[in-house]
Amino acid sequence: MINITYRHHDARRLQGYSLYVTNNTDMTRPDGSINEQDGHLCYHDNGSGLPTFNQTRQCHVKGRYVVFYNIRSNREDALIELCEVQVYGCPFGQFGYNCGGTCHCMTGGCDPDTGQCDVKGCQTGWMGLSCSLQCHCDGGVACDIDTGACPGGRCQSGWSGQSCFVSRRNLAYGKPTRQSTTYSIYGAYKAVDGVISKDFEPPGSCTHTDPNGRHPEAWWQVDLGTVQLIRTINIVYRQLYNFRMSGFYLYVSNSSVAHNIYQVLSKAHLCYHDHGPGLPSYIQSLSCPVSGRYVIFYNKRPADYEPKDVKYYIKTSAVIELCEVQVLGECPPGRKGISCDQACTSYTFGRDCTQTCHCANSDCDRRTGVCKVPGCTEEWKGQTCSQACINHTFGQDCTHTCHCANSDCDGRTGVCKVPGCMEGWDGRTCSQVCTYHTFGRYCAQTCHCANSDCDGRTGICKVPGCMEGWEGRTCSQACTYHTFGRDCVQTCHCANSDCDWRTGICNVPGCMEGWEGRTCSQVCTNHTFGRDCNKTCHCANSDCDARTGICNVPGCMEGWEGRTCSQALPITHSRLKLKTYCVIVLTLTVTVILCKGQSCEMYIRMYYRIRHVKLDLRHPVPITSFTDETPVPITHSDETVNQTCHCANSDCDGKGLVACKSTPDTCTNHHISDETDCSQDLSLCSTLTVTGKGWCMLNYPDVWRNGRMVKSVPITHFGTSTVAQSCPLC
Template identity: 30%
Template structure:
């Protein structure tokens, strides 16, 4: 985040005011944001002190009236207000807990457009003297840097806030209750919420101090922040981006992209591996490179500029310029993510004093004064108008390729028709994909493929595996051949009702008698276990033959007369042979009787 001091040096950056004051000029942005904290304290009664308590009120210091609190003793802890859009924060009023006031000692107040740990997070205030306990009700004035998030941060303690008000204006508004829009000439509608003056300058007068040479139009004193080129008519891709200088440590690379020509880097010595690299956030279209050198910079040949898609190398990059020091724009047209400047080899007292590198262009796919407009060109395009040179990407038409295909059309130049089988037309205008799936009987992303055999319904997700040859209607699932179903299913139009357990075969007409687990519903085969008493066979559907009984008919009733016995328990039907008695003819006199009975019982159960 760029500090306001980089914009207007006479503005005081951060003012801390430890007495309470009434703020009437702006609005309380806390009422429009979402409160969050990294942890939440819960007391012994199970009461949670969530982040939202800090913005609900009442405006006092009493813990029992409701204060937010993080869990304690964390290596780092934070409370944050996340705003729905960019705003300028002018003042933060806070009420701290009065019974344990020292817990907020050494707190930090940050403004950010990301998380509290983002590299661009800006410190508004720190209780560096650890005296928060001395002033529990205070107002802290921050600078006017635009932010979307406000954070209270501390280490190894709590963040406990009884009430918070965060005053400021949404970007584009200023004045009493932020009711006045910024002047229309302010770039991107950035103005100070207190007086409405433009922050980034005005368009088309983008020269610093609104001064330029009348004869050439070249800006005097450089450009306003965020603009590039000798005419300050380009969006500056380099401004506030990541920059580094190799060898590390000899100078501050950030000074080359801070937007100020008054802050410079000095190369007092260079080698074959010396360079400065600027990294963009994404692939970008570069049309202009403009250097601002100090007066002492050598005029020798060897100033070289490359465009590359690989960090820290230019071997596979594009050479944009090599020659003497230039004070004018280097006009190019190239797409890359890194721009690398290689200074010339220095001799004697010569040096390179680089004050600013300005890179005019837009992130790929954007155009306009501040690169806010989007186009979908298939190749080069005009960064001002957005007009495409070689046509559009799939799904787009128009000079700027910013018009989506009409309903029902998609693809290259919108010539393709969406499938008639989309469940809820139209399809995706780029790919032709049916956004909400297919009508019954169709599948794949564009719903142009009929269901495979054995499948039907929405996105072909249902099966008709009970139909003969798996043949069924792709929409309803009604079997093609309705005279019968596959074994294992009850006859019907859809053959979608499986046999009940213990039944199998055509129309589930057969019954199996497996000992514990139901048989296969198609062919009736039982698992490796035995059949029930009185049954045998692969499907356990055959009664025991004469003379056998029990599980899987394994026991032979040899002491029954004529081997005639009950197939379930083995009870003899016609009496016993000589020497035996009892229902199962297993009883004999004496010890022999006992042994025979034991043998019988073992056969019966095992």
């Protein structure tokens, strides 16, 4: 068959073309014309109208070259504009639709459509026009290529009949037959007589329905007598007339089609329907494993799939020409062949040897299929090793299990057909369970359970509880910012970084305000606050906020001030309540007393921090100064001595008392006696006059923190006389 697609808008130039097939490289004469003797003319367009731009032409011939030729006269140029040319054929020795038939011609090839040999004569053991029917002669000798008859009538074992074409398993041989119409002497019974003769010539061995009337439908049936188990149906149609076979149907039914064709066929089992597009082979061997009593051959016109450009094909009349129909039942277990004369080959068994055993170590019993040595090959299981592995099993005897997520696995190798393992499984065959502390698809996820392993599928810990630094249902989520420890329930308060989610130690040292400790998770206590709790608040009535240092209940202790009560007040600016205590601490170092003649001076270096100090007013004493390294005069001694005063603005009175001659107007002297109220405000003036006797006693609060008591230390001694003393201006 040759298909041609010409230029769509210029089919006029296609008019009058010729199509040749040749084995010559050049068919042209010197004048440019074609030498038709050198090629086979497949087609010549001689129509009066314009040809279609799509052409399909049958050309049943062998050749190497396809030639498209055209000619013009009256000085008109011949032009060819081919868009596509397709040449369909079969390799040498094959024919029919999809080249599915094989011809065994003695010499040469055969027609690619019909299979008819180019030169009559078949290879030994074959018969028919296409040499595609096998002879069944004893000893394998040649049979008559027209009738199939064997020399001396000696048929091969298991075969009988005039053409040695009747087998023991043929259920249709000699059974009752019917057909829709009959032409001449070619009745329906000729399809089951076991005779293969010269096609149609009298007396003929083929059936023939009426070709003359208009019969859009035709049918033929054979009655097997009882319901039989059918395996195969073989059909030999009239050779060279397979165009009438085109579009046929083959049914098996339990009812005769003669009663009501449409009702019967609607319930019958359809074994086969020819659907083209080429012509069917005149020899058909069709599998139809079904039980039934009637075998029905049916055809209609026009066919569902009509052949194109086939000579003699008629669209209006259906004709049936069957030369032989064989309905083959089952052979006994262990046997096969048309006459059940062949033993099953290796690794096959059962009726017709249609089953296969897959024994690993031996062959199987031809009848039962049981392995002679137990054990199946990969992918198979069962007593006969004929059951394929299913439902995620694989390997020898299907003893292994694959856990593929998206498909089953290869029964032999176990590899998933669609990649991907189920949760909890890993490996090439998805048969390896997740190892310790892994889970999910391909075991790619990790659980961090503290007390057990986790479920390989879900990742949930078998015993609840996560390792340090992990949290979540599967213990696979690392602790988030500023959390650490088991299940991430602890919080670190690092100032400059996150902390180690396992230990809680800050990656960069330093805690936030209000926190201290190795993991910055201990809140400040006991009047401490700030970063690392390194600051102290002196709240009078409560603790302070660990972060800001602000007292929870307002009010600072005596001697402290500020927003966080952490700023010490200097003694000169404090509000002293001199009833019992003053807010003073003096750390005193007494140096040396220097005397020259009757003049002596004593220098005292004084260091102080504000603390509680007790004053004993029974022994008057001057408080002269509270700055560092201030010389203090000896104001009195038991003997009369020359004394030196250190007045800021004048000399002293020179009468034995240390008293400045003048005092600034801005300063008011304050006299304190035994009876004086110590609650006076001393913050405006540094001049203090004390009247009375005794010692000034200083107690040091610092010693109480060390758990011991320090004795009172006298500053100056004044004897027993009552004197008035004063201090210089500050």
